[in-house]
Amino acid sequence: MSRNTTPGVQAAALNATSCEEWEQTHHLLFHLASLSLLLGLVIPTTLGLHMILLRLLLMTGCGLFIVWATLYRCNLDVMVWNVVFLVVNFMHLFFLLYKHRPIKIDRELRSVYKRMFEPLHVQEALFQRLTGQFCTIQTLKKGQVYAAEDKTSVDERLSILLKGKMKVSYRSHFLHNIYTNSFIDSTEFRSTEMHRGEKFQVTIMAEENCKFLCWSRERLTYFLESDTFLNEVFRYLIGKDITNKLYSLNDPTLSDKAVKKMDRQPSLCSQLSMMQMRNSMASSSDTDDVLNQILRGGSVGSSLQKSPGTKTSSKMKPIEEGMEDDVFEVSSSKSHRIPSTSTEEV
Numbered sequence: 001m002s003r004n005t006t007p008g009v010q011a012a013a014l015n016a017t018s019c020e021e022w023e024q025t026h027h028l029l030f031h032l033a034s035l036s037l038l039l040g041l042v043i044p045t046t047l048g049l050h051m052i053l054l055r056l057l058l059m060t061g062c063g064l065f066i067v068w069a070t071l072y073r074c075n076l077d078v079m080v081w082n083v084v085f086l087v088v089n090f091m092h093l094f095f096l097l098y099k100h101r102p103i104k105i106d107r108e109l110r111s112v113y114k115r116m117f118e119p120l121h122v123q124e125a126l127f128q129r130l131t132g133q134f135c136t137i138q139t140l141k142k143g144q145v146y147a148a149e150d151k152t153s154v155d156e157r158l159s160i161l162l163k164g165k166m167k168v169s170y171r172s173h174f175l176h177n178i179y180t181n182s183f184i185d186s187t188e189f190r191s192t193e194m195h196r197g198e199k200f201q202v203t204i205m206a207e208e209n210c211k212f213l214c215w216s217r218e219r220l221t222y223f224l225e226s227d228t229f230l231n232e233v234f235r236y237l238i239g240k241d242i243t244n245k246l247y248s249l250n251d252p253t254l255s256d257k258a259v260k261k262m263d264r265q266p267s268l269c270s271q272l273s274m275m276q277m278r279n280s281m282a283s284s285s286d287t288d289d290v291l292n293q294i295l296r297g298g299s300v301g302s303s304l305q306k307s308p309g310t311k312t313s314s315k316m317k318p319i320e321e322g323m324e325d326d327v328f329e330v331s332s333s334k335s336h337r338i339p340s341t342s343t344e345e346v
Contacts, residue, residue: 027072033064052100055093062086103128108137108162112213115181116160120233130230134219137162140206146184147200154188155196157214164210170202176248178204184212186241 025031040057043050062082069078103124105113113127138159140146146159146166166178178184184204192198224231 027068029064029068029072033061033068036061036064049100052093052096055089055096059086059089059093062089106131108211109213112160112162112181116237117233120236122230122233126227126230130223131213134223135213135215138212138214140164140210140212142206142209144206146204146206146210146212147202149201149203150199152200154185154192154198154200155217157185157217158189158220159184159212159214162211162213164206164208166210167205167207168202169205175202176245177207178245182244183238183241186238187245189217190238190242 036057040054040061043053043057047053062085065082066079066086069075069082105124105128109127109131113122113124117127146152147154149170161178161180161182161184163180165180166184168175168178183189185200188198188200224234
């Protein structure tokens with residue numbers, strides 16, 4: 001600094017670098033804007049809408065800074081930067097509001113979602129993707145056939161009964177009923193995952209005017225392969241449905257109330273193939289005796305009797321309760337934990 005510099009200039013230059021003299025505090029709008037930014041940054045992430053609240057408070061702070069810079073500071077660069085921040089936060093807020101928009105599920109499907117999918121933490125948006133693209137709602141009048149024995153292919157579809165009641169029979173002998181919010185052909189879907197081209201070995205007929213949700217099997221399988229979580233959900237629901245059908249098959253005299261109460265209780269995700277059981281019934285030489293025992297309410301294990309020369313089968317071991325604790329485990333670990341049951345054991 002030169003010696004000819006006046007003392008006033010020296011003092012101003014010194015104050016600009018070392019802040020010996022502080023300016024007066026800014027207007028109240030400046031402090032409100034800063035407080036708004038602070039509140040937005042300290043919102044706990046445990047709140048469900050914390051990102052939306054954060055964007056709202058950031059937008060409020062930017063807006064107050066714009067008003068302050070325009071009316072009280074006349075500072076163009078502060079105003080321009082806060083306008084940019086305001087636009088960016090508004091775009092983020094719009095996107096978040098769009099993601100959290102209420103999903104309107106069709107009234108006919110809401111019961112299925114509430115009963116089957118919501119307890120497994122399936123989001124409404126995911127359920128809408130599942131039901132909105134490649135499935136249809138179809139109807140059957142009383143007496144019409146959903147699947148005919150030895151005629152209808154099992155490779156075409158998978159369905160959930162939305163309304164009404166269906167009857168499952170084998171060679172005109174009643175086996176069990178299918179009720180609302182249950183899979184219609186879950187046993188065939190599970191048993192033919194590895195080999196295709198088989199036919200239904202039972203007849204499924206509508207006992208009332210029925211309405212059901214129907215997926216194309218091929219497109220559903222492709223969709224589930226792309227979503228691991230939803231694939232595990234379907235594996236659990238189908239296994240539970242098969243278990244309930246086995247209970248109904250063991251005691252076909254169960255009333256509608258008893259079956260619905262049993263369906264509301266936690267069920268075990270059994271890996272037993274009902275198709276194998278039906279094949280055993282079809283191949284047994286004592287088919288009529290088997291069906292008579294089923295009609296009398298006898299157990300499936302006692303109905304599949306062996307000839308005197310056949311080795312006596314052991315009783316089916318009860319499935320441990322711990323098997324259902326971790327529903328969504330990897331398939332490989334699940335297969336080690338679930339006891340396999342052969343046709344002879346059934």
